[in-house]
Amino acid sequence: MQRRFALLRSRMKSASLAGLILFSQAQPGYSGAVLYVSRYRLTTRRGYVLLPMDSEPILFVAGETQKVNARKVSFITDIRSSQKSWGMLGELISAVKNLNLEKSKIGIVNMNTMPYNDLKLLSEELSTITFCDATEFFDQVRWSKSEEELELLRETAKILDGAFLKILDILKAGVDEREVVGEVVKHLVRNGVDEMIILSAKGPSFSGHLGRPEHHRFSPGEHYIFSVEAQGPSGYWSQMVRFISFGPCDEEYRDLFLAAKEVLREGVETLLPGVRIRDVVKKMVHAAHQRGLKIGEWIGHGMGVDLGDNLDVVITNENEITEGMVITLHPHVQLPKSEKGITLGDTFAVTSKGAESLSSVEIEVYTV
Structure with missing residues (x-):
């Protein structure tokens, strides 16, 4: 897992990104980003991972049940949950603010498959951040298997x-x-x-x-x-x-x-x-x-x-x-x-x- 984080952070550095948000949903073909960096397979709904350049990653899942399940298998130790989408995104937004990333550039993996309201909420609540689509460089990393x-x-x-x-x-x-x-x-x-x-x-x-x-x-x-x-x-x-x-x-x-x-x-x-x-x-x-x-x-x-x-x-x-x-x-x-x-x-x-x-x-x- 450290190899993956190192490769992603190298790409982040080249793109001048202070952080990376990875989005997945519990559907074959669309669930791999969160699994790739956390080892946790979503059982329902959707989830996010925040990978800062200079601190430990955070996994965000919907509901306490998924949080319990994720703790059993995930490489990520900081796991946060909420019963509602807004609550999960609220946790993500709070984490970004607490890490002082509000005036930075952050990449989003699978930006084009995120629910419209999720992306809208992120953009409104974190209006000083420049968001960009980071799916392409994430794919380049995961395509080459160890x-x-x-x-x-x-x-x-x-x-x-x-x-x-x-x-x-x-x-x-x-x-x-x-x-x-x-x-x-x-x-x-x-x-x-x-x-x-x-x-x-x-x-x-x-x-x-x-x-x-x-x-x-x-x-x-x-x-x-x-x-x-x-x-x-x-x-x-x-x-x-x-x-x-x-x-x-x-x-x-x-x-x-x-x-x-x-x-x-x-x-x-x-x-x-x-x-x-x-x-x-x-x-x-x-x-x-x-x-x-x-x-x-x-x-x-x-x-x-x-x-x-x-x-x-x-x-x-x-x-x-x-x-x-x-x-x-x-x-x-x-x-x-x-x-x-x-x-x-x-x-x-x-x-x-x-x-x-x-x-x-x-x-x-x-x-x-």
């Missing part, structure tokens, strides 16, 4: 591998998808997961676009795409997407699978420090078009303590890949004159020598 963080990500990936192997044990024609997903959820929860997203596509033929699991009894000759994203007990997310055939795989789908796997491989080989995100996308788009396939515009995202880590793998992303980044690639490809399509995916850690798959389950056509 070796300790990578080990925690590998732990989550191992749990997901176990979930997929569980599927192979119970999946067969005649079984309802809800039964399968129920067993997967039990496996995940038993291994410390409490946030997850399970998506799928199924049938003898489909576009490969993923949706919610449903009551569907599998039949021979069908195909199944299974995707699971989960936040492990350490708070770090990972994802895997695999393809399953009920009996011998349709020849056209096998060819489509092999083409999609090559498109994914082209992207993985481009995940190198110094390469721009957009160039990974261009490489994968070119690989798909070379094989006569359509490909979706959103090809992946980052992973960390936030689902997506506020890093989209899209052609407009100019950010450079850095060592320690963790990126999920999940290309969706489709035959141009057919409804047949497929999605494959895995999560990778960027090293100086290339990309390391966090999953030990091979990407292949699994037959049940």
Whole structure:
């Protein structure tokens, strides 16, 4: 945790910031800022952390229950609470004033997702402070994971591998998808997961676009795409997407699978420090078009303590890949004159020598 504070304060110093306010809400994809600096996962509503340049950080949560829970796990020892949003913000405003930061410049992380009234109140009560959006430099810090963080990500990936192997044990024609997903959820929860997203596509033929699991009894000759994203007990997310055939795989789908796997491989080989995100996308788009396939515009995202880590793998992303980044690639490809399509995916850690798959389950056509 001291490494994180040191990196953030170095960026704060460069930006002439006297403090940093980090905002999060208890929703996957938007909860990571507070978790990243405090180790506390919000259970409801929203929370803030104040990180001054020259004193200890303060965690602000809604309600006494969250305060009690935070004390059990948080690296931050100064934890303050209130039952009402105004009270929590009042605590934050009082802390800023008590630290004599009223005539300084303070950055706000996730400023564009803060409730309007929260930001309005801060601006009115602390009118002598210059507030600026500090989300970008916060993201730059959290994108590059330490070796300790990578080990925690590998732990989550191992749990997901176990979930997929569980599927192979119970999946067969005649079984309802809800039964399968129920067993997967039990496996995940038993291994410390409490946030997850399970998506799928199924049938003898489909576009490969993923949706919610449903009551569907599998039949021979069908195909199944299974995707699971989960936040492990350490708070770090990972994802895997695999393809399953009920009996011998349709020849056209096998060819489509092999083409999609090559498109994914082209992207993985481009995940190198110094390469721009957009160039990974261009490489994968070119690989798909070379094989006569359509490909979706959103090809992946980052992973960390936030689902997506506020890093989209899209052609407009100019950010450079850095060592320690963790990126999920999940290309969706489709035959141009057919409804047949497929999605494959895995999560990778960027090293100086290339990309390391966090999953030990091979990407292949699994037959049940």
